[in-house]
Amino acid sequence: MFENILPLYGLNSDETTVNLFGDGLINHTWKVTAGGQSYILQKVNTDVFKNPSDIDKNLCLLKDFLSKKDPDYLFVSPVKALSGESLLNTPSGYFRLSPFVEGSLSLNALTKEDEAYEAAKQFGKFSSLLADFDAETLNITIPDFHNLSLRYEQFKTACANANPERMEKAKQYVDFINAHQDLVATYLSIVDHKEVPLRVIHHDTKINNVLFDKDYKGICVIDLDTVMPGYFISDVGDMMRTYLCAATEEETDLSKISIRKEFFKAVYDGYMEEMQDVLTDTEKQYFSYAGKFIIYMQAIRFLADYLQNDIYYGAKYEDHNFNRAINQITLLKEYIKIEKELTAPLSSSAEPHNQQHAQ
Ligand code: ADP
Ligand code: MG
Ligand code: MG
Numbered sequence: 001m002f003e004n005i006l007p008l009y010g011l012n013s014d015e016t017t018v019n020l021f022g023d024g025l026i027n028h029t030w031k032v033t034a035g036g037q038s039y040i041l042q043k044v045n046t047d048v049f050k051n052p053s054d055i056d057k058n059l060c061l062l063k064d065f066l067s068k069k070d071p072d073y074l075f076v077s078p079v080k081a082l083s084g085e086s087l088l089n090t091p092s093g094y095f096r097l098s099p100f101v102e103g104s105l106s107l108n109a110l111t112k113e114d115e116a117y118e119a120a121k122q123f124g125k126f127s128s129l130l131a132d133f134d135a136e137t138l139n140i141t142i143p144d145f146h147n148l149s150l151r152y153e154q155f156k157t158a159c160a161n162a163n164p165e166r167m168e169k170a171k172q173y174v175d176f177i178n179a180h181q182d183l184v185a186t187y188l189s190i191v192d193h194k195e196v197p198l199r200v201i202h203h204d205t206k207i208n209n210v211l212f213d214k215d216y217k218g219i220c221v222i223d224l225d226t227v228m229p230g231y232f233i234s235d236v237g238d239m240m241r242t243y244l245c246a247a248t249e250e251e252t253d254l255s256k257i258s259i260r261k262e263f264f265k266a267v268y269d270g271y272m273e274e275m276q277d278v279l280t281d282t283e284k285q286y287f288s289y290a291g292k293f294i295i296y297m298q299a300i301r302f303l304a305d306y307l308q309n310d311i312y313y314g315a316k317y318e319d320h321n322f323n324r325a326i327n328q329i330t331l332l333k334e335y336i337k338i339e340k341e342l343t344a345p346l347s348s349s350a351e352p353h354n355q356q357h358a359q
Contacts, residue, residue: 001092005041006032008081008088009097023108023208024223031100038100039079043093044225052094054139055225056087062200062227065133073129074220076101076211104211104219109246113266116243118218119210120270123202123235126221128274130200135229138200142226145203146234148187148297151304158304166307170322173303176329183296186289190231195282201230205238232275232283237294239267244291245331249298252323257330264291264342288343291335299328 003013011034021031021040028043044052059077066075078086078096088095110116144150159167159174167174190196202209203226211219242248244263247256268287272279302325305312310321335342 002030002041004092005088005090005095006034008083008090009079010082022106026223026225032097038102040098040100042096042098044087044096046094049141049225051139051141052087052089055141056096058138058141058227059224060086061137062130062133062224066129069129069132073125074101076220076222077224101211101219101222103213105214106208106211106222108208109248110207110243110263111246112216113260113262115207115212115216116239116263116266117270118212118216119205119207119243120236120239120267121273122210122218122221122270123205123239124271124274126202127199127232127235128278131278133200135198135200138227138229140228142203142228145226145228146230146294146297148184148293148300149191151297151300152181152184155300155304158307162307163309166309166322170303170306170325173299173325173329174307177296177300177303180296180332183289183292186286187293190233190286190289193282195280196231196286197280198229199232200227201232201234202227203230203234203238205235206242232279233286233290233293236267236271236287237290237292239271240264240291240335241294241298241328241331243267244335247327249302249324249327251327254326254330257327257334259331259334259338259342261338261342265345268346287346288339292332292339295328295332295335299325299332302328 002016002018006013006016006018011032016032016034018030018032018041020029022029026045026048028045030041032039032041044055046052049055056078063075063077066073076098078098080086081088081097086096107115110119155177202221202224204223209223210221213219244259244267245257246260247253251257302313302321306319306321306325313321313324315321
């Protein structure tokens with residue numbers, strides 16, 4: 001396959017080394033080294049991204065804007081092939097080649113608050129540099145990706161059509177989701193609020209989508225496939241969901257699901273370092289809601305899939321999605337339990353909105 005792709009970039013495949021690279025879960029990723037230069041070659045996952053050229057167009061628009069806005073900003077985007085295209089549609093799939101960021105490393109787990117701070121700062125910097133870019137000119141690469149209201153409707157449909165045995169087993173968790181519907185209402189009020197604008201949002205703020213240098217300072221964000229118009233609660237919320245707990249969504253020992261309070265502060269400080277002057281006062285009031293929003297949505301998605309016999313996520317073992325849903329519900333409970341303590345050290349503008357939540 002590579003012998004057909006690399007020459008399209010003027011690379012001689014006999015003089016090139018290609019190795020699978022990184023721990024990304026969506027695309028196929030290889031490191032390509034040729035004549036002292038390294039690249040990242042990716043085959044785009046078209047099960048997830050139905051129109052890869054939509055991503056390519058977004059990256060071109062952003063690259064153009066950012067190169068003028070801040071020429072020193074490292075925006076890692078695909079290079080052009082000999083044909084002039086930055087995305088190649090080949091018989092083996094859609095491919096793109098980006099410069100490898102030399103001296104970079106990525107983390108799969110967060111052990112230090114400083115790393116959470118650095119990552120949040122990079123995601124904040126990205127949205128901050130793009131604050132004057134008209135987000136609505138971007139293509140939507142995954143429709144309704146973080147549309148909580150739709151996800152909740154889909155959950156209700158899943159409940160109505162559920163596998164009866166699974167419904168019986170999941171009953172108390174279904175009740176928990178329904179008892180927290182106010183989180184959906186808050187989402188709807190955010191979306192409708194004129195002081196919560198659509199922004200350029202990354203939408204996949206997992207820690208391995210930030211590149212660090214050897215001293216663990218953030219270099220830049222990568223994995224830009226889900227960059228779309230959205231709300232800042234998506235990026236902040238997925239950082240909360242994936243940075244605050246030392247255990248992942250796969251953990252089945254629920255005693256390990258707890259919140260590292262100092263990581264919440266680190267995410268806040270890093271993100272606000274860049275976004276303090278960009279976010280409206282209204283947005284700031286939803287900072288801690290962001291965590292509940294994304295954790296709740298993920299719980300809903302795992303539980304809905306369990307009730308529908310794992311058709312979307314699949315399952316490595318019988319109760320896989322059931323366990324993942326309980327994991328996320330436990331995380332949400334922990335978060336709600338200490339939300340006041342989490343937000344106490346923040347500046348007054350970031351104190352949570354006066355929202356009532358069923359416990
Ligand atoms: P996925 O969508 O599958 O997660 P990513 O774009 O995140 O794919 O790439 C997977 C991994 O490859 C990243 O987590 C990172 O470790 C590495 N990587 C991607 N792009 C670069 C790059 N330009 N320079 C260095 N490493 C990179
Ligand atoms: Mg990634
Ligand atoms: Mg990705």
